[in-house]
Amino acid sequence: MDEFAxxxxxxxxLADRAQGPWVAxxxxxxxxxxxxxxxHDAVASIDTLIADVHFPASAPAFYIGYRALMVSLSDLxxxxxxPRYVLVALTLPTADVSWVxxxxxxxxxxxxxxxxxxxxxxxxxxxxxxxxxxxxxxxxDKAVTRAGARVGDQLFVSGPLGLAAACVRQQNFQLRDQxxxxxxxxxxxxxxxxxxxxxxxxxxxxxxxxxxxxADAGHLAQASEVALxxxxxxxQLTEGVTLTDALKGGDDYxxxxxxxxxxxxxVSIGQVIEGSGVSLDGVEQQPxxxxxxxx
Amino acid sequence: MDEFAxxxxxxxxLADRAQGPWVAxxxxxxxxxxxxxxxHDAVASIDTLIADVHFPASAPAFYIGYRALMVSLSDLxxxxxxPRYVLVALTLPTADVSWVxxxxxxxxxxxxxxxxxxxxxxxxxxxxxxxxxxxxxxxxDKAVTRAGARVGDQLFVSGPLGLAAACVRQQNFQLRDQxxxxxxxxxxxxxxxxxxxxxxxxxxxxxxxxxxxxADAGHLAQASEVALxxxxxxxQLTEGVTLTDALKGGDDYxxxxxxxxxxxxxVSIGQVIEGSGVSLDGVEQQPxxxxxxxx
Numbered sequence: 001m002d003e004f005a006x007x008x009x010x011x012x013x014l015a016d017r018a019q020g021p022w023v024a025x026x027x028x029x030x031x032x033x034x035x036x037x038x039x040h041d042a043v044a045s046i047d048t049l050i051a052d053v054h055f056p057a058s059a060p061a062f063y064i065g066y067r068a069l070m071v072s073l074s075d076l077x078x079x080x081x082x083p084r085y086v087l088v089a090l091t092l093p094t095a096d097v098s099w100v101x102x103x104x105x106x107x108x109x110x111x112x113x114x115x116x117x118x119x120x121x122x123x124x125x126x127x128x129x130x131x132x133x134x135x136x137x138x139x140x141d142k143a144v145t146r147a148g149a150r151v152g153d154q155l156f157v158s159g160p161l162g163l164a165a166a167c168v169r170q171q172n173f174q175l176r177d178q179x180x181x182x183x184x185x186x187x188x189x190x191x192x193x194x195x196x197x198x199x200x201x202x203x204x205x206x207x208x209x210x211x212x213x214x215a216d217a218g219h220l221a222q223a224s225e226v227a228l229x230x231x232x233x234x235x236q237l238t239e240g241v242t243l244t245d246a247l248k249g250g251d252d253y254x255x256x257x258x259x260x261x262x263x264x265x266x267v268s269i270g271q272v273i274e275g276s277g278v279s280l281d282g283v284e285q286q287p288x289x290x291x292x293x294x295x
Numbered sequence: 296m297d298e299f300a301x302x303x304x305x306x307x308x309l310a311d312r313a314q315g316p317w318v319a320x321x322x323x324x325x326x327x328x329x330x331x332x333x334x335h336d337a338v339a340s341i342d343t344l345i346a347d348v349h350f351p352a353s354a355p356a357f358y359i360g361y362r363a364l365m366v367s368l369s370d371l372x373x374x375x376x377x378p379r380y381v382l383v384a385l386t387l388p389t390a391d392v393s394w395v396x397x398x399x400x401x402x403x404x405x406x407x408x409x410x411x412x413x414x415x416x417x418x419x420x421x422x423x424x425x426x427x428x429x430x431x432x433x434x435x436d437k438a439v440t441r442a443g444a445r446v447g448d449q450l451f452v453s454g455p456l457g458l459a460a461a462c463v464r465q466q467n468f469q470l471r472d473q474x475x476x477x478x479x480x481x482x483x484x485x486x487x488x489x490x491x492x493x494x495x496x497x498x499x500x501x502x503x504x505x506x507x508x509x510a511d512a513g514h515l516a517q518a519s520e521v522a523l524x525x526x527x528x529x530x531q532l533t534e535g536v537t538l539t540d541a542l543k544g545g546d547d548y549x550x551x552x553x554x555x556x557x558x559x560x561x562v563s564i565g566q567v568i569e570g571s572g573v574s575l576d577g578v579e580q581q582p583x584x585x586x587x588x589x590x
Contacts, residue, residue: 028518029374029442030373031429033433034338036331042328042380045382046383046384046415046416048386054419075325078326079328084337087339089341120341122341126348127422129421131426143328146325
């Protein structure tokens, strides 16, 4: 099995996700070519997931692929951008064709769920890791950034938090045909593209919760030069989820958004206040989310 | 030193290359935002370089960064696309701030030489590797692919080949203030964006020579469903370069293009003929370029 055979196998498993209406040239050439939408900006982000750091290497490849794509696409949702295309760079210790085929199927399923395409990639030999470069579009100047929160605004979240963190805490990785609610949150997070219209219309700022609620609220507060107060009573704790899971677990990929009026489909959990940093029920918090290089 | 401090340090060294006229939101948010050009397609590719496979880890970080960006950008030149922006995902065993700063300076120099910007990235801890996602634009439907060579066309190359391969073969990695010609070819390859206008006007097909002349001619022949014959006498062998370096070394990142009339700035080295595969002076060749998963 050589590299080119591996590429053919991946493209076969990507099926309808390697080519689409706005993909003029898909996988196989020096680069892919995509149509751009007039009056739109490009929105782009890149993420690397390392085996046994960012995902359990022993999990089914389908879910590793599904999750890798979704957690990367979530950054586009946080900017209120519609996904357009994805590039994937895989580093593999060996050319395990059936594993890679399953991974590609999971990525294709996630791409299908977000109406996007995987139109390019790269293979290299090394420590197992997945790098995903995601690309979307937003009407010119309508991207929602982390800056823009104003004192007096409200803080909203797109759904219950901490489910995926509870799954990881419990090392709840034995999968059956039907995933449990916690497993579904971890292995099949949903990038919240259903909220794009709401965000574009009314959000002053947004971020996806990838490092944990406190940490990401801290990033947003810093970029907006304000402080945020979270009301613990407003956090919905579902079964099996602790307050710590909800405050410090980032793996759900829900969105945190700021607005001065209700955001349909999102729940208010706090307020924008003067100062800096993040407080919980008025008590200042130490934002300690995930940081790759802190011992 | 934590991840966020590392990001700040990189952005400082990227200097004028983290933001530019078409970059609306640079590094630091969930995603970067770039203006798109009306009437243009997006062109995109991703490459991973693994330490001591794709670059000598002991080389100065500046050159590792310069080369990583250029070899990835070269795929855009091969499509006749103007570079617009780059995303970089670094995987590092430790947070060596001064090494990363030097790497960023090298990447910024390459970005400056190609009039492009590095507007997003990611850090993860692991085996040293660099993944570069490159993004350009080309007038709608004007991308030059590998398909399109027609029997009777001529085969052109953008410059002398094999210099970088000779540098690697000699393990000629002791760098002084002034790089030798072979070292310059390896450590500071130049993506051939100077040829975009020529390619867009007259090329039927193109590819960048990254796997070696024979191998990449083979890829182009296969995509175009033709055969290519190369005249060995037309290959300029500069000092220290063997015919094998020129035929099988891919590290120069020159372009191979196909046209039915002369391409200004390029040299004719052969013809498009009926059949499949690649021949040298009429003798069929075994295309054996670089393939990551062949033992």
